[in-house]
Amino acid sequence: MSIAADAALETPDPLRDPALYLNRELSQLDFNFRVLAQALDPQVPLLERLRFLCISCTNLDEFFEIRAATVRHAQDFGLPPGPDGLSPTTILHMIHDRAAQLVDSQYRCWNEVLRPALAEAGVRVLGRDRWNARQTRWLRAYFRNEIMPVLSPLGLDPSHPFPKILNKSLNIVVVLKGKDAFGRAGHLAIVRAPRSLSRIIHIPERVSGGPNDFVLLSSVLSVFVDEMFPGMEVKGAYQFRVTRNSELVVDEAEVDNLALALRDELAGRGYRPAVRLEIAHDCPKAIVATLLQNFELNENAVYRIDGPVNLNRVIQVYDLAQRPDLKYAGFTPRVLRDSDTIFETVADGDVLLHHPFDAFTPVLELLKQAATDPNVLAIKQTLYRTGKDSAIVDALVLAARNGKDVTVVVELRARFDEEANLGLADRLQNAGVQVVYGVVGFKTHAKMMLIVRREGRKLRRYVHMGTGNYHSGTARAYTDLGLITADADIGNDVHLLFQQLSGLAPSTKLKCMLQSPFTLHSGVIKKIEREARIAQAGGNGRIIIKVNAINEPRVVRALYKASQAGVKIDLIVRGACTLRPGLEGISDNIRVRSIVGRFLEHSRIYWFGNDGQPELYCASADWLERNLLHRVEACFPILDPKLAARVYREGLQNYLDDNLNAWELDAEGGYHKLSPDGDAAPHSAQATLLAKV
Structure with a gap:
């Protein structure tokens, strides 16, 4: 090996410094704060705000099922840190702290903002303290006739071990005093709510006096739980929910039939290792400890909830409430001109x-x-x-x-x-x-x-x-x-x-397209490097990218190098972004923004200035390691100049002009909402496109 090669091996690449990379998991969590901000925005119709709250909750569920579970797997197997230099153990602690902040914000949004606002608008989700005598009688009858017949409460004792708890299912842990029909002393019981039961109960107008009155199943179970334990005293009833690892693991090289192997895996998915426990905020510590022991979790996995543990199920109210005035106005998409075929x-x-x-x-x-x-x-x-x-x-x-x-x-x-x-x-x-x-x-x-x-x-x-x-x-x-x-x-x-x-x-090398896992990753890097050469030669190096997420380290390093060369780079990234923009001498020329609005931003567009002869591609792939290197993805050019100009205008520049639904990422990993500056006119990218329909 030459002296130069030895020196190259010994000299660390400064662009590999972990301080230059944000953590993907924490960045993904932050996206849900931006979704939740839509739920708090008074300019958004009220039921749509409820929908955004529920989306943030569902996203958090999936985050724990997949992302947090993956980090826990890395911890269990002693895998090394990623580009950000953080160990899996450190990431799990940071996830807990950040997720706890998100959960607190979600329930404050529900308890203090949306639930009261919905009630004022005539859409009431009634807590047990708000039931009148007539509603209580109807709900008791509903419980006896529709709910109790499908429940199978289980007392915990040596002959009745802790039951299997299905992923994300609603459960009640009940504290009992007294003896049952067999003389067994009561202590704890578990009531599992089958998924066949609706989590939202619509009270008939003839009973409630209003057309849009609802009650949570968890409230009904908690209030009438004593009817399942006659002769015993219920000292407390606390709802809980456990989230489990939902990432399927199939060694495809070792199976003869992938479909059969997946069917076997799916059968057990609902009972895989637990990663999170949500429990009523007033649940005694001793009971929490019992649940943690059963699910093999520690305190770092507990989230105490002031409200329904399955808050995302309130989304049913969006569909059940007959209030189109509290939703976005409908629209009819454009259709192609008439032709025979x-x-x-x-x-x-x-x-x-x-x-x-x-x-x-x-x-x-x-x-x-x-x-x-x-x-x-x-x-x-x-x-x-x-x-x-x-x-x-x-x-x-x-x-x-x-x-x-x-x-x-x-x-x-x-x-x-x-x-x-x-x-x-x-x-x-x-x-x-x-x-x-x-x-x-x-x-x-x-x-x-x-x-x-x-x-x-x-x-x-x-x-x-x-x-x-x-x-x-x-x-x-x-x-x-x-x-x-x-x-x-x-x-x-x-x-x-x-x-x-x-x-x-x-x-096979394709003529027009790029593909993962063969040419897309290298092709993207080559095009970034070309823009850097153009800038170094005094030309106008320019890159605009719109994707859902970015974390591939070599692509991030290529973008840093292009920025150092003078390339102006705009990244429109909906979710996780591990690149730090605005670092002096490294990413001064990179701006990162996220758009969150009525529609989920999902299009992927790659635009390279190419010294006045721009190239524009659309793709199925985000700039994630999995997409660029471990999936089959297709990236295709828009060859018609008029159509390419339209994609640029509608899908890129339009979003760079957005100052109403755009969030800008800073070098510390924080996002701040943009607003019209000075004499700038308010501009929403999605509203602009809708106005042309």
């Missing part, structure tokens, strides 16, 4: 769809028309999340029954959709569809559809690619971009990708 429209030029402002209908119509078109020979599709009763799946089944050659890549490991996707795969296979489960060790996260159609003497490929899933529900709730094109080069690239997924092709 989608094929004719796309043959005339690429079609860009910006959801939810553009309808998802053209994607559905493309597939439906392909299913019945006698000239269509083959259809290939990736499915990650589709939703219940999917029209996409119906069209694929119809196509197979009509004799088309249909191949579908179903990602069985799509988190929390595994069971649904197993059923989906069965349905497709029964219809004659060739189902592929993707590649061992790599989730297929790419969003692609390929249709092969005979036109005269030639075969032509029609392609749809997107930044979001083939899910009509999320297409109305998430911002995403989709492209429908008949471009020959893109069509051939997608064809090669599907060949790889079915195991029939080696890694």
Whole structure:
């Protein structure tokens, strides 16, 4: 080895300094504070504020099920610190402190802000201290007739050990005094609420006098729990909920049938190791200690709750309350101009769809028309999340029954959709569809559809690619971009990708597209480095990126180096970002902002200035290590200059101009809400796009 090489090995890279990196888990937690801020914003309709509160709670559940569980796994196995230099033990302590602040803020929002405001507006979630005599009688009868028959309370004694507690289920621990029918002295009992019971009870207007009066199941259980223990005195009843590790672990290289292995894992998911205990704030310490011992947790995993432990279930009020005046006004997405077929429209030029402002209908119509078109020979599709009763799946089944050659890549490991996707795969296979489960060790996260159609003497490929899933529900709730094109080069690239997924092709360099896990990571870094060279040569180095999260260390280092070279970089990152902007001499030229509004920001856009010849890509991939290196992802260019200009205008510049829903990240990892400065006019990116619908 040369002296220069020895020196290079001995000289540490200053851009690897842990002080330059924020912790991903804490950054992800902070996103939920921004969601919660929407619940506290008086400019947001009241029931929508309730929805944002519940979203923050659901997000926190998933955070503990996946992120915190992953850190605990790293602690158990003694894994080394990540780029931020923090040990798993330190991260777990920091998670507890930050999550405790979030939980406190969530319940203050509920108890002190939203619940009183909803009651004033005529939507009442009645606590036990607010029930009148008539409501109490009705609820007691409801408990006896609808609830108690499905409950199985369990007294704890040597012959009745602590029962299995399902992940995130509602439970009541009851303190008893006296003896039961068999003379057994009571001490503790557990009442588990089956998931078949609604967590929100709608009191009829004839009983309550109002059309929108509700009661929490947890309140009803606590008030009438004595009826389940006749002859004994109930000294206390305290609700609790345990959150468990929900990350499925399947050694794909060691199983013969991934679907069967996943079914086995799913059967036990609800009872995997616990990671969090939520307990009523007034629960005695001795009982908390008993629960912690049973769940093998320590005090660092306890969250004392002043309200329902399953606060996210209050989202049912959003759907049950007949108050459209307390919600966002509805809108009708734009639709494509009339034509005989989608094929004719796309043959005339690429079609860009910006959801939810553009309808998802053209994607559905493309597939439906392909299913019945006698000239269509083959259809290939990736499915990650589709939703219940999917029209996409119906069209694929119809196509197979009509004799088309249909191949579908179903990602069985799509988190929390595994069971649904197993059923989906069965349905497709029964219809004659060739189902592929993707590649061992790599989730297929790419969003692609390929249709092969005979036109005269030639075969032509029609392609749809997107930044979001083939899910009509999320297409109305998430911002995403989709492209429908008949471009020959893109069509051939997608064809090669599907060949790889079915195991029939080696890694092949694509002409237009970048793909994970082969060329996307290196391609992104090369394009960042190109902008740095342009800036060093006196040109205008410029990068604008919109993704959901960033944590890949080599990409972060490349961005730091580009900033040092003088490249102006704007990162629009919805959630976790481990890069520190604004560090003197390192990231002075980098700005990071997060947009949180009515719709979940989900589109991924990469824009590189390229010295006046800009390149714009859309992708299924965030700039996370898992997406860039350990998943199958597709990154596609917008080749039509007019469409590229539209994506830049609507999806990038529009968001950089936002001064109403934007939060800016500082070098310390804190976010502050932006507001119109000086003479600047108020600008909301999402409202601007909605106004054009």
